Amino acid sequence: MDFYLGLIQIIGVHTLLGLSAYCVLQTGQVSLAQAGFFAIGAYVAGMLTVLAGWPIMPALVVAAIVAGAMACAVGFPALRVRGLMLVVATIAFGEAVRLFFFNFTYQLERGGFRIGPHGGEGFRQIRYFPEHGWSTLEVMLFIWVVVVLVMAAIWWMDRSRAGAVLRAVGEDEVAAQSSGINVTAVKVFAMTVGGVIAGIGGGLFAHYTTHIEHVQFGVVLATFAVAYPILGGLSSVFGTLLAVIFVQGFLIEGLRFMGDWRNLLFGALIVLAMNVRPRGLIDAATIAAIRRIVRGKEHAGA
């Protein structure tokens, strides 16, 4: 049972990671820095609960703020460039964050043990949940409450004016600019929102795994972050959720019986998915079709 709860936890945290990339992708930017913000959130939240003895909620809030501020700061220089340049700049930022934590040691003596981040060995014993008697089920529910809140917020944002502005910038920058939209401000805003969400996700990740180290936050995680929304489609937040369930639940756990071959299949399936559905699993046409079906039923019922 715990295995499935753990899997649901992973899906929850990765959904947050995917949603953070989703926000940035809405403006047409590919950011591979999300793993960096995720790492910042994980380390900040972990240090606050372990070293400073904070409860989890304020630690998550601070982690979100720090990661968001970092994203905002990175956004200004990085968003001067577009396309490939931005991809490279954000990869480099993510790697710089990872390498920073690889070289980062800040330990305190506590009850005969040294606790805190220790360079390449990582940050062990982030034991807030076990120490406060949370069961796996409670942790899972906590994570999913956060996920549902964030998803609801983004879903609402998508349908509000802010979402329309983001999409306008993503579809055609010049057109957006000529209709009086401050493109840079919009992009930095999206980047900051993405950073906040990634920070929350990172904080949760640090606490359920209890051990974080720099290798977890590499380029692979960053590509996963953008892969979810791209695979799922940028028309709806549910596409990201579906992609996370597909990748984490089916490709990674569901195919475990295939052993080594699973990893081979993973890359091949991504390639196949992009060939068959270049606009994602749930694209605008799918949503229209679903709407039609739902509406048709309403008519039938009426």
Add this chain to the structure above:
Amino acid sequence: MDLLDVIDGVQSVADGVLFGATYALLGIGFTLIFGVMHKINLAFAAASVGAAYASLLILAGVRAPPALVFVAAAACGGGIGALVYLVGFRFIPLANPLATLMSTVGILLLIDEIIVHTTQGVPLNYPALFSDVIIRAGPFSLRGDLMFVFALGCVCMALLTALLYCTRLGLATRAVSQQPVAAELCGISITNVNVLTFVITGVVGGLAGAMIGAAIGILSPLLSLPLTIKGLIVTVIGGLGSIPGAVIAGLLVGGLENLFQFLRGVSERDLYVMLLLFVFLVFRPRGLSARPPGHA
């Protein structure tokens, strides 16, 4: 810092510049594909490493002198390049930049996993040429294998420049990169040019992969991600679509990387390479070969 340290420092920078030829070739590969298709092929460095592995496989099957490993790697690279185009670009609408980005990531993971699968994840030894030759110049020594890698890289770059600027194929490639629609109206098949670009960059990548194998001495699937990042950094520092820029940036990154390693240790080395990139992005976002505005 006494004289001995200075000598060591200069020595490591020199080694780095020689090794930088491989980064330059990777940068050229990224930049060529970007120039022609305005797309990023994130699988390029992985394909290069894959070509180097494939050449080892061929050499294990056929009894041939180790020098042929470079030829085999180049040939495999060309083949893999065509395959990458077929799988990752041919059937995906090019108006959607995210889809090809994702498909090349998929190919990157796939190539890495194929390598891990066939070699059980064990790094393989790669034959080095001229590794017993050491040229001494005063207190400095130049390693023969690195010199060979550097020379091969230079030859490769010269051939590529000749191909681009002295042949009809090069003319067609440049035409497509500047104005695809006009090029097609002149009877140039864009698909053919794209395939050929992938084959050519694949050959360059295969050579780069073999050179990296020869310079480091081993091949490992763990190489492909760092090489992807280094290649992209070289591309951006050199200026997108610029071959001379990529060459200079490759040598620069190679040299500075070793300098940082000498000064700050191997664990902090790449941190400073990233910082170098940020310096360029802030102060010279168009890279080394930036033209004055209006000419872009």
